[in-house]
Amino acid sequence: ESEDFFESCTPRLDDTYRFYLNKVTGLDREYNSGALHIRDLLSPLFGTLKESVQFNYCFDIAWMVKQFPPEFRDRPVLIIHGDKREAKARLLQQAQPFPHVRFCQAKLDIAFGTHHTKMMLLWYEEGFRVIILTSNLIRADWYQKTQGMWMSPLFPRLPEGSRPSAGESPTFFKRDLLEYLASYRAPELEEWIQRIKEHDLSETRVYLVASTPGRYVGPDMERWGHLRLRKLLHEHTNPIPGEERWPVIGQFSSIGSMGADKTKWLAGEFQRTLTTLGKSSLHPSPPIHLLYPSVEDVRLSLEGFPAGGSLPYSIQTAQKQLWLHSYFHRWKADRSGRSHAMPHIKTYMRVSPDFTQLAWFLITSANLSKAAWGALEKNNSQVMVRSYELGVLYVPSAFDMKTFPIDETPFPVSSSTSGFPVPFDLPPTSYSPKDQPWIWNISYSQEPDTHGNIWVPS
Numbered sequence: 001e002s003e004d005f006f007e008s009c010t011p012r013l014d015d016t017y018r019f020y021l022n023k024v025t026g027l028d029r030e031y032n033s034g035a036l037h038i039r040d041l042l043s044p045l046f047g048t049l050k051e052s053v054q055f056n057y058c059f060d061i062a063w064m065v066k067q068f069p070p071e072f073r074d075r076p077v078l079i080i081h082g083d084k085r086e087a088k089a090r091l092l093q094q095a096q097p098f099p100h101v102r103f104c105q106a107k108l109d110i111a112f113g114t115h116h117t118k119m120m121l122l123w124y125e126e127g128f129r130v131i132i133l134t135s136n137l138i139r140a141d142w143y144q145k146t147q148g149m150w151m152s153p154l155f156p157r158l159p160e161g162s163r164p165s166a167g168e169s170p171t172f173f174k175r176d177l178l179e180y181l182a183s184y185r186a187p188e189l190e191e192w193i194q195r196i197k198e199h200d201l202s203e204t205r206v207y208l209v210a211s212t213p214g215r216y217v218g219p220d221m222e223r224w225g226h227l228r229l230r231k232l233l234h235e236h237t238n239p240i241p242g243e244e245r246w247p248v249i250g251q252f253s254s255i256g257s258m259g260a261d262k263t264k265w266l267a268g269e270f271q272r273t274l275t276t277l278g279k280s281s282l283h284p285s286p287p288i289h290l291l292y293p294s295v296e297d298v299r300l301s302l303e304g305f306p307a308g309g310s311l312p313y314s315i316q317t318a319q320k321q322l323w324l325h326s327y328f329h330r331w332k333a334d335r336s337g338r339s340h341a342m343p344h345i346k347t348y349m350r351v352s353p354d355f356t357q358l359a360w361f362l363i364t365s366a367n368l369s370k371a372a373w374g375a376l377e378k379n380n381s382q383v384m385v386r387s388y389e390l391g392v393l394y395v396p397s398a399f400d401m402k403t404f405p406i407d408e409t410p411f412p413v414s415s416s417t418s419g420f421p422v423p424f425d426l427p428p429t430s431y432s433p434k435d436q437p438w439i440w441n442i443s444y445s446q447e448p449d450t451h452g453n454i455w456v457p458s
């Protein structure tokens, strides 16, 4: 039985894609097999921790410290955040009892930008690991929401005296990660840039898709945000016969202001990016399906209306863009047992007309907003990005495939399949005429949620 015990307590992980969902409290056991809790990520099973860096937006420092196993609880943790003034003071105050926790404030010089990036840099005795994820470092983000992550392989240390460009991956992940870290221009990150240079990242098969605040011109325009994604799709995917019938899917947990009509950004520059496949000069208009929870999805969720506290779509923004809601589809994820675990994960993908194959897949912190993805300005000669964002792109060519088959039953995880574990149901389910998008700052008092409560925002 010790074998069974060991089997049951160490998650059998899908090694192909290294894409995992968070565990969700209250699901049948099978739907959490292969899913990971934050305590799994920080467990000695993945390495003997020396120091870590936590890039995130929202922090509960005392809760975070408790997620480390006791033997690692005093190891230095560097927090990369975007808080300023009183918010920064409150954050630093949280760590007053924890001298091993230090802080670095990411510069946010453009209005309305946020430090949205969620990443763990884990330095072990045995080597180095990167985790890029969608969860904040607060209990609620790891309880009953659908969240996801990419977990890197263990990167071994390079032999002494290796040249810095050693340890590069076929997807140039090492160069791109170092450039992203350098974009903070933060002295606290210098020693981490140096440490990563000393490790072998060559087994990485995903491309980094990052956003860093700024106004970019010329070749710098393709380094960040959606123009970076367009560049990667242009270089590393191929045209598909009948691609105009291959839908684009965007799935997210918040929405920015998209302008008075679809041509302002969504069906213009953003659609141009999402429909790029290789170097074809066609600009098809395939279906675009946007997945965002309806009020009913939230009301009937495991958390009930409080799930909507992490779906910050405001009435002020929504009323300016009613045209957007015709693209919307519900959150339905029976295949992962997560139809009632509201999404905080963000994913974008290009699927075949029969929803059995993927041309590419992106998991990211970036919601549907110009702040996150960037927007062209000055007659398309400049792109402006407001926020820090981070995600990873899967393209079939990096896995010696033409397309990714989709695994329609990703749970319980079976290391046998080579299918990509898309976490929600395909095809997407359109809103019914009565469905409305969840808006977080209006009241819902007609019908109670799963906990018998109504929603009356202050």
Ligand SMILES: O=C(O)c1ccc(Nc2c(-c3ccccc3O)nc3cnccn23)cc1C(=O)O
Pocket (backbone or CB within 6 Å): 057, 058, 112, 114, 116, 136, 253, 254, 309, 310, 311, 312, 344, 365, 367
């Ligand atoms: O990922 C996400 O969906 C996400 C979305 C927004 C966000 N921040 C944020 C919030 C807000 C949302 C929820 C609880 C507290 C908040 O302050 N309100 C605004 C207003 N304008 C810009 C950013 N805003 C943070 C995250 C995240 O979880 O990182």
